[in-house]
Amino acid sequence: MIVRVIKLPKLKVEEGKMKKMSELYKPRYLPGLDGLRAIAVIGIIVFHLNAQWFSGGFLGVDTFFVISGYLITSLLMSEFYLHGTINLTQFWGRRFKRLIPAMLFIVSTVLIYTVTFEPKLILDIKRDAIAALFYVSNWWYIFQGVDYFNQFSIAPLRHLWSLAIEEQFYIIYPFVLLLLLKFLKYKKTLIVLFVISLISLGLMIYFNTPGSSHSRVYFGTDTRLQTLLLGCLLAFIWPPFRLKAKIPLGLSRIIDVIGSVSLITLLWMFMTLSSNSEWIYQGGFYLISLMTLLIIASAVVPYGLFSQLMGNKLFVYIGKRSYSLYLWHYPIISFVHMHFVDGQIPFYAYILDVVLMILATEFSYQFIETPIRKKGICAFTFNPLKIKRFSRLAMSVVLMVPLIFIFKGDFDSLGREQSQEKAHSYTTPKGEKEQPVHSQKRTDLAPLLIGDSVMVDIGQHFKSKMPNATIDGKVGRQLKDALPLIQTEYKDYTKSNDDVVIELGTNGDYSYQQMENIIQHFGNANIYLINTRVPRDYEMHVNQVIGDVAKRHNNVYIIDWYKASQGHTEYFAYDGIHLEKKGIEALSNIIVKKITEQRQNKSQQNDFRQNSHNLT
Numbered sequence: 351m352i353v354r355v356i357k358l359p360k361l362k363v364e365e366g367k368m369k370k371m372s373e374l375y376k377p378r379y380l381p382g383l384d385g386l387r388a389i390a391v392i393g394i395i396v397f398h399l400n401a402q403w404f405s406g407g408f409l410g411v412d413t414f415f416v417i418s419g420y421l422i423t424s425l426l427m428s429e430f431y432l433h434g435t436i437n438l439t440q441f442w443g444r445r446f447k448r449l450i451p452a453m454l455f456i457v458s459t460v461l462i463y464t465v466t467f468e469p470k471l472i473l474d475i476k477r478d479a480i481a482a483l484f485y486v487s488n489w490w491y492i493f494q495g496v497d498y499f500n501q502f503s504i505a506p507l508r509h510l511w512s513l514a515i516e517e518q519f520y521i522i523y524p525f526v527l528l529l530l531l532k533f534l535k536y537k538k539t540l541i542v543l544f545v546i547s548l549i550s551l552g553l554m555i556y557f558n559t560p561g562s563s564h565s566r567v568y569f570g571t572d573t574r575l576q577t578l579l580l581g582c583l584l585a586f587i588w589p590p591f592r593l594k595a596k597i598p599l600g601l602s603r604i605i606d607v608i609g610s611v612s613l614i615t616l617l618w619m620f621m622t623l624s625s626n627s628e629w630i631y632q633g634g635f636y637l638i639s640l641m642t643l644l645i646i647a648s649a650v651v652p653y654g655l656f657s658q659l660m661g662n663k664l665f666v667y668i669g670k671r672s673y674s675l676y677l678w679h680y681p682i683i684s685f686v687h688m689h690f691v692d693g694q695i696p697f698y699a700y701i702l703d704v705v706l707m708i709l710a711t712e713f714s715y716q717f718i719e720t721p722i723r724k725k726g727i728c729a730f731t732f733n734p735l736k737i738k739r740f741s742r743l744a745m746s747v748v749l750m751v752p753l754i755f756i757f758k759g760d761f762d763s764l765g766r767e768q769s770q771e772k773a774h775s776y777t778t779p780k781g782e783k784e785q786p787v788h789s790q791k792r793t794d795l796a797p798l799l800i801g802d803s804v805m806v807d808i809g810q811h812f813k814s815k816m817p818n819a820t821i822d823g824k825v826g827r828q829l830k831d832a833l834p835l836i837q838t839e840y841k842d843y844t845k846s847n848d849d850v851v852i853e854l855g856t857n858g859d860y861s862y863q864q865m866e867n868i869i870q871h872f873g874n875a876n877i878y879l880i881n882t883r884v885p886r887d888y889e890m891h892v893n894q895v896i897g898d899v900a901k902r903h904n905n906v907y908i909i910d911w912y913k914a915s916q917g918h919t920e921y922f923a924y925d926g927i928h929l930e931k932k933g934i935e936a937l938s939n940i941i942v943k944k945i946t947e948q949r950q951n952k953s954q955q956n957d958f959r960q961n962s963h964n965l966t
Contacts, residue, residue, distance in 0.1 A: 382651075382661045383649060385649065393413075405621070406619045412638060415581065419585070441520075442520070445517075452718050456677045465761050491565065509676070527582075584643045588646075593650065686699055688924045692922075693927075777821065803928060828854065852878070911940065
């Protein structure tokens with residue numbers, strides 16, 4: 351009896367506390383979050399349409415991560431305080447119905463389209479598809495050494511890396527959160543999640559190597575966990591289902607101002623931030639995500655002006671379809687743009703992109719995503735009188751049959767037959783001499799050419815024009831890689847009768863001082879800097895650095911490839927960088943012409959000086 355007297359009040363207290371918490375955590379719809387989703391997906395789409403328009407639009411993915419962490423934690427906490435536990439099976443079932451059917455639809459469509467219209471790409475795209483189906487795309491790209499920002503190949507499923515991270519998070523996090531809520535107090539759970547977010551931040555800083563590929567830290571689940579967890583932390587600090595419907599007007603206006611200023615700042619970053627900015631990998635993603643928390647906190651406040659702005663009908667319409675829109679936008683852009691030259695894409699192609707996105711998104715949202723999310727297996731039927739459900743089943747079968755043959759490898763031969771191995775480097779032995787076989791060759795000139803994949807493209811053709819040239823081109827080379835190469839292999843090119851051609855800038859930005867270090871090493875040599883045409887946000891800065899350096903040195907000359915190639919789409923492959931036959935000829939010709947003209951000018955100046963000396 352004594353024991354029962356002691357335990358009964360405690361039980362009543364716990365029941366009362368649980369009832370109170372259940373009232374506080376009762377879920378409600380948050381239109382402001384759909385509005386923020388709309389802004390995030392628009393930023394990503396514009397970035398993929400043309401990175402020079404929204405150079406920081408890739409931050410939209412991080413916005414999605416923060417929203418996901420916040421909303422998932424809010425829903426899980428609501429369930430925990432309403433029922434005293436979290437039904438993990440039901441949670442994972444909801445996630446399955448919400449995410450996987452639409453993902454299967456896009457992957458199937460991309461594979462079948464590839465086999466039908468672009469069979470030469472089937473091998474690479476099939477590998478990406480397998481990684482996507484198992485939600486490990488991010489790690490697949492890490493192991494492949496893919497750089498998200500500096501890849502020029504057709505990869506219509508590459509954007510699924512972010513969904514892989516989210517799905518991995520959804521599998522593990524609910525179980526961890528349940529354990530924390532069961533065995534730790536509220537504040538201790540908060541501290542644990544905060545510490546893990548700092549560990550994730552630390553891993554990004556540790557694994558990041560400035561100036562090199564950011565593949566490991568950009569795609570890594572461990573390094574990107576920080577952003578998701580910040581959203582989780584906000585759900586503890588600012589749970590949306592506990593916010594009062596009416597708050598003091600002054601406080602409401604302060605929240606509106608904070609949300610507005612934070613959103614404007616985020617949009618400014620969308621427009622100006624560069625993927626090459628090292629600070630974002632040294633804590634920048636964490637800081638930007640913290641700012642995003644302010645936008646979310648303001649967007650979920652009931653009846654606030656900012657939350658009403660974010661929850662307007664247009665934003666909500668787009669936000670509700672943001673998942674389907676995200677799935678479809680990148681494959682459409684990839685397949686449309688491959689028929690044009692990147693960086694010189696006609697305006698009507700962008701209109702086509704948007705129209706196809708809208709149509710595909712609406713079909714996927716209305717016919718696949720929403721019915722299956724709401725009805726599950728009941729969204730299908732064998733009864734032909736139920737037209738929509740029967741059509742959904744028929745379409746699934748139609749997609750499944752060719753997929754079986756694709757994954758069996760029956761179409762792999764199409765890829766092997768049409769794929770061409772592209773050289774990764776072109777290097778001629780230093781001092782190699784050849785005898786001319788026709789009059790177009792310049793045998794009296796022996797320039798040194800150092801470059802990246804563009805130099806690889808022109809290497810053989812240029813060698814036919816200047817047999818004594820020394821050419822060193824390598825795919826992926828950046829300016830930072832050139833100085834060690836020069837110091838070990840080409841340190842003797844310093845005399846006034848030496849000619850050196852530098853073609854670097856395709857694969858990344860560089861500073862004035864980095865180029866200055868290269869110039870200083872070559873001493874009195876005639877140095878020719880080829881400016882770049884690359885449809886990336888660093889194009890303008892690279893060309894500006896080249897121009898500034900040339901102004902400071904009398905022995906530095908610009909080969910204006912950017913101007914010479916303007917409007918000549920026939921020069922380029924689809925990526926707008928690598929060269930087709932006409933581009934190879936054009937670039938080789940202007941290099942030869944510039945070196946020849948400069949040599950002639952120098953010869954005339956020397957003759958003039960000699961004549962002046964004789965007269966005196």
